[in-house]
Amino acid sequence: MSQIEADLLVIGGGATGAGVAWDASLRGYRTILVDRSDLADGTSGRFHGLLHSGGRYVVKDPRAATECIKENLILRQVAAATIEDTGGLFVSTPADDLSYGDQFLQGCSDAGVPVEEIATDEALRREPRVNPGIRRAFAVPDGSIDAWKLLSALASGITEHGGRVLTYHTVTALHRDGDAVTGATVRNTRTDEEIEVTAAFTINAAGAWAGQIAAMAGIEGVTIVPGRGIMIAMNHRLVNTVVNRCTMPADGDIIVPIRTVSVIGTTDVEADDPDDLTIAQDEVDQMLDAGEQLVPGFRNARALRAWAGVRPLFRDARAQGSDRDISRAHTLLDHRERDGVGRFVTITSGKLTTFRLMAQDTVDAMGAQLGDPRPCRTREQPLPGSERGEYYTLGTRLRARESDGSDPLVCECEMIPRARLEAAMVDQGTVNLDDIRRALRLGMGPCQGGFCTYRATGILHEVGHLDGATADAALLGFLQERWKGTWPILHGDQLRQSRLDDWIYQGVLDVEHLPDWTAT
Amino acid sequence: MKPDVIVVGGGMSGLAAGVGLAEAGASVLVLAKGAGSLQLAPGTIDLLGYAGERVASPLSAITALAERDPGHPYALLGADVVGDAARWLSSRVADGPLAPYRYVGSLQDNMLLPTAVGVPRPSALVPETMAAGDLRQGGRMVVVGFRGMKDFHPALIADNLLRATGGAMEVRATQIDPPPALDGEPGTLRLARALGRPGVAEALATRLAAVGRDDEVLALPAVLSIGDPHGVWETLQRVAGRPVCEIPTLPPSVPGLRLFDTLRTLLRRAGGRLVTGSYVVGAKGSGDHMNALRVHVSGGERIYATRWVVLATGGVASGGLTLDADWRMRETALGLDVAGVPAPRQARFSPRYLDDHPLGRAGIAADRELRPLDARGRRRWENVLVVGAALGGAEPWREKSGEGIALASGHRAAQLILVAERSASETAATKVAQPIA
Numbered sequence: 001m002s003q004i005e006a007d008l009l010v011i012g013g014g015a016t017g018a019g020v021a022w023d024a025s026l027r028g029y030r031t032i033l034v035d036r037s038d039l040a041d042g043t044s045g046r047f048h049g050l051l052h053s054g055g056r057y058v059v060k061d062p063r064a065a066t067e068c069i070k071e072n073l074i075l076r077q078v079a080a081a082t083i084e085d086t087g088g089l090f091v092s093t094p095a096d097d098l099s100y101g102d103q104f105l106q107g108c109s110d111a112g113v114p115v116e117e118i119a120t121d122e123a124l125r126r127e128p129r130v131n132p133g134i135r136r137a138f139a140v141p142d143g144s145i146d147a148w149k150l151l152s153a154l155a156s157g158i159t160e161h162g163g164r165v166l167t168y169h170t171v172t173a174l175h176r177d178g179d180a181v182t183g184a185t186v187r188n189t190r191t192d193e194e195i196e197v198t199a200a201f202t203i204n205a206a207g208a209w210a211g212q213i214a215a216m217a218g219i220e221g222v223t224i225v226p227g228r229g230i231m232i233a234m235n236h237r238l239v240n241t242v243v244n245r246c247t248m249p250a251d252g253d254i255i256v257p258i259r260t261v262s263v264i265g266t267t268d269v270e271a272d273d274p275d276d277l278t279i280a281q282d283e284v285d286q287m288l289d290a291g292e293q294l295v296p297g298f299r300n301a302r303a304l305r306a307w308a309g310v311r312p313l314f315r316d317a318r319a320q321g322s323d324r325d326i327s328r329a330h331t332l333l334d335h336r337e338r339d340g341v342g343r344f345v346t347i348t349s350g351k352l353t354t355f356r357l358m359a360q361d362t363v364d365a366m367g368a369q370l371g372d373p374r375p376c377r378t379r380e381q382p383l384p385g386s387e388r389g390e391y392y393t394l395g396t397r398l399r400a401r402e403s404d405g406s407d408p409l410v411c412e413c414e415m416i417p418r419a420r421l422e423a424a425m426v427d428q429g430t431v432n433l434d435d436i437r438r439a440l441r442l443g444m445g446p447c448q449g450g451f452c453t454y455r456a457t458g459i460l461h462e463v464g465h466l467d468g469a470t471a472d473a474a475l476l477g478f479l480q481e482r483w484k485g486t487w488p489i490l491h492g493d494q495l496r497q498s499r500l501d502d503w504i505y506q507g508v509l510d511v512e513h514l515p516d517w518t519a520t
Numbered sequence: 521m522k523p524d525v526i527v528v529g530g531g532m533s534g535l536a537a538g539v540g541l542a543e544a545g546a547s548v549l550v551l552a553k554g555a556g557s558l559q560l561a562p563g564t565i566d567l568l569g570y571a572g573e574r575v576a577s578p579l580s581a582i583t584a585l586a587e588r589d590p591g592h593p594y595a596l597l598g599a600d601v602v603g604d605a606a607r608w609l610s611s612r613v614a615d616g617p618l619a620p621y622r623y624v625g626s627l628q629d630n631m632l633l634p635t636a637v638g639v640p641r642p643s644a645l646v647p648e649t650m651a652a653g654d655l656r657q658g659g660r661m662v663v664v665g666f667r668g669m670k671d672f673h674p675a676l677i678a679d680n681l682l683r684a685t686g687g688a689m690e691v692r693a694t695q696i697d698p699p700p701a702l703d704g705e706p707g708t709l710r711l712a713r714a715l716g717r718p719g720v721a722e723a724l725a726t727r728l729a730a731v732g733r734d735d736e737v738l739a740l741p742a743v744l745s746i747g748d749p750h751g752v753w754e755t756l757q758r759v760a761g762r763p764v765c766e767i768p769t770l771p772p773s774v775p776g777l778r779l780f781d782t783l784r785t786l787l788r789r790a791g792g793r794l795v796t797g798s799y800v801v802g803a804k805g806s807g808d809h810m811n812a813l814r815v816h817v818s819g820g821e822r823i824y825a826t827r828w829v830v831l832a833t834g835g836v837a838s839g840g841l842t843l844d845a846d847w848r849m850r851e852t853a854l855g856l857d858v859a860g861v862p863a864p865r866q867a868r869f870s871p872r873y874l875d876d877h878p879l880g881r882a883g884i885a886a887d888r889e890l891r892p893l894d895a896r897g898r899r900r901w902e903n904v905l906v907v908g909a910a911l912g913g914a915e916p917w918r919e920k921s922g923e924g925i926a927l928a929s930g931h932r933a934a935q936l937i938l939v940a941e942r943s944a945s946e947t948a949a950t951k952v953a954q955p956i957a
Contacts, residue, residue, distance in 0.1 A: 458673025507917035514638075
């Protein structure tokens with residue numbers, strides 16, 4: 001068993017945990033970040049991609065709205081390359097209460113969210129597909145943010161500042177010395193190798209799984225209620241601006257244009273298990289119908305795939321009247337004060353837009369407990385790739401393609417050239433095409449891996465020097481991963497596309513009869 | 521001109537019906553939306569590759585399948601029709617524009633050909649250019665790829681074939697430079713077109729002669745030209761001094777294009793017409809007869825009157841069947857009822873990709889004379905016949921039965937129409953003759 005010593009162990013490689021590790025690394029703490037899977041494989045990679053202006057919360061939760069707009073403006077500076085400056089609209093559809101618009105304007109003014117009411121003609125000129133019956137429209141500085149790009153930039157930043165990122169490492173035990181947490185045993189889920197991590201401080205940023213981690217430290221009552229929501233990606237940018245319904249927050253009230261698709265979200269169903277990512281038929285229908293309200297024809301437009309994510313909503317079993325205490329603002333639990341367990345805090349709930357603030361508060365709390373306060377630097381220090389402060393634009397990949405068009409494309413949908421794919425494979429050292437997908441968007445376009453799954457498997461086999469069985473597992477695993485998100489929404493042209501893929505993979509290639517493969 | 525028969529669809533089933541009818545003297549119009557589905561298929565004639573277990577003897581297995589599963593298209597057709605149709609196709613290809621390029625194999629004995637991922641895949645009849653890849657022979661094989669070709673990965677193929685044959689074969693992989701003057705990356709079609717040009721096959725053959733050992737079969741991606749596969753294949757074998765075989769690639773499929781070109785040429789030779797870029801937008805009928813089709817052709821809509829309609833529009837992959845956003849399935853050309861569709865609240869798919877899916881066998885239900893049945897199981901049209909992947913009851917991409925079902929049903933539809941026309945004209949002749957008698 002190998003050993004690692006660090007100032008800080010962060011458990012959970014979502015935006016919150018990676019944000020904490022980035023913040024701590026910048027403050028000079030030697031930091032280890034572990035995740036049981038890939039970065040952003042949990043909630044962070046399973047949201048709609050909205051960079052909140054705060055508009056969504058100005059009436060219901062003004063404090064959250066203020067946090068959002070402040071963080072929105074900071075991220076536009078320090079994480080610009082992960083953000084597309086789409087702008088946002090709040091529109092009153094014929095089904096919505098017009099008077100909410102006045103509350104909304106007042107709320108924006110109180111919370112400091114820049115807003116401008118624009119004529120509905122102007123809104124429809126900007127977004128011609130939006131319901132022509134809208135009666136009011138407001139422009140706000142919403143944007144879209146690519147969680148995988150963000151997490152990848154955070155990981156680079158952590159590494160550049162002396163930290164380590166261990167993906168596919170699951171915590172099997174937390175260690176305590178008297179009333180303090182002193183580290184953890186983590187197991188590499190690919191090799192089963194165990195590592196002993198000794199850390200002066202441990203931060204639990206495991207999101208919807210934070211209760212399970214807290215329990216490992218012998219702490220009871222950290223109850224995280226998984227709030228499951230589904231999202232559906234459509235194969236076009238039906239809108240180029242974030243379009244919100246101007247109502248109290250509700251299901252299916254937002255369409256976010258991100259990269260080459262647009263995403264509608266979301267629902268909210270209390271789940272028993274954070275790993276339960278079921279997509280129910282009635283939720284799919286509900287989303288498609290809600291989309292129809294904002295963009296007529298939405299229901300019959302081409303849906304690419306659906307997915308579910310779980311919001312970690314904290315319910316403190318130690319507080320009274322627990323249900324009303326569920327909060328969407330973030331929760332920082334200092335376990336020394338709460339449970340008498342030192343050198344251990346839990347950070348949970350919150351929103352991706354406010355991850356930086358959550359990290360700052362958490363590392364501040366650590367500094368206070370250690371008696372070693374150091375100033376936060378994440379407000380000023382740009383993430384790797386964002387030094388020039390330039391936003392991501394939709395044309396970025398096309399521009400790269402046009403300036404270097406000689407390298408063959410492996411994934412035509414997402415314009416991924418072969419050299420780029422090979423570099424990512426070498427860089428990640430992975431045997432899993434889904435990791436490559438998160439890095440490069442492999443297989444995320446309209447054909448959902450129809451052609452690139454085979455090509456990428458062949459290239460991975462060659463570049464990664466894999467044996468046949470490992471390569472086959474990569475191919476079959478990726479087909480299954482793609483299927484997981486497509487089957488709940490398959491209809492129309494996307495079903496047709498999927499059946500073409502069946503003919504290719506089952507008909508022409510006969511992957512069902514790859515040697516040694518057994519149904520699991 | 522009023523055609524006797526309009527065939528809707530330009531894939532295997534439609535062209536088999538169209539060629540069979542035209543060669544028997546019928547006036548045939550084939551309407552095709554695009555280039556047909558043959559370019560998507562490997563170009564082999566797969567009758568039945570899997571029925572649970574891997575099938576060794578397709579015609580016998582089809583007989584057993586027809587008895588076991590009365591809803592399967594093969595139960596409507598029977599093994600004799602499948603055999604007749606397969607023999608018919610072999611004879612037509614041998615008389616076609618690419619002759620002496622031909623299909624070889626046996627209806628009683630599936631070959632096992634390597635796929636582009638290295639799986640031994642059962643096929644009954646295969647292009648002569650693929651036959652040396654039959655893995656039942658054992659021996660040695662070297663899989664040869666072209667550097668930079670993204671749709672063919674020889675090392676992966678070789679690794680999997682080695683394991684699949686369990687040591688019975690020695691398989692290895694190598695890469696060579698693609699032929700010069702490709703004018704772009706080595707894609708399937710670009711390679712096939714290059715190999716059709718004078719001198720290119722000879723240059724490649726010289727390069728191949730230096731690859732590997734004397735007792736190795738040379739396995740190449742299926743790019744040995746679209747227009748002269750026999751000539752290119754023979755040149756390679758002669759110069760390299762060893763058997764050469766093609767392995768089918770991802771679409772577009774060169775052997776599929778050859779078959780499409782062959783059938784299209786045979787149709788035209790026999791006086792049939794093929795109108796591409798056209799699709800049916802409506803039908804007119806009275807009672808149980810469909811009298812005319814409203815067809816979108818370039819520039820507008822036309823009404824075609826006809827005596828017979830053969831629906832060969834394919835399944836979901838070809839757009840012949842579609843599932844709408846309210847989870848209802850439609851047949852897109854004639855509005856026929858679709859059978860085997862789960863109700864909107866029922867599961868349509870299984871969570872695991874390679875499992876059986878409830879929607880997988882949805883399609884048109886037909887009787888033994890290929891007339892479509894409505895939702896109550898009654899014959900809807902007397903002069904409409906349904907063929908190919910539009911027929912429900914099968915998952916051909918899993919069974920490896922796609923060409924068999926398409927070819928046999930298309931061939932059978934032609935026979936049924938010819939018999940009906942003959943008896944109609946005999947009846948008419950009898951009526952005329954009666955007064956004299």
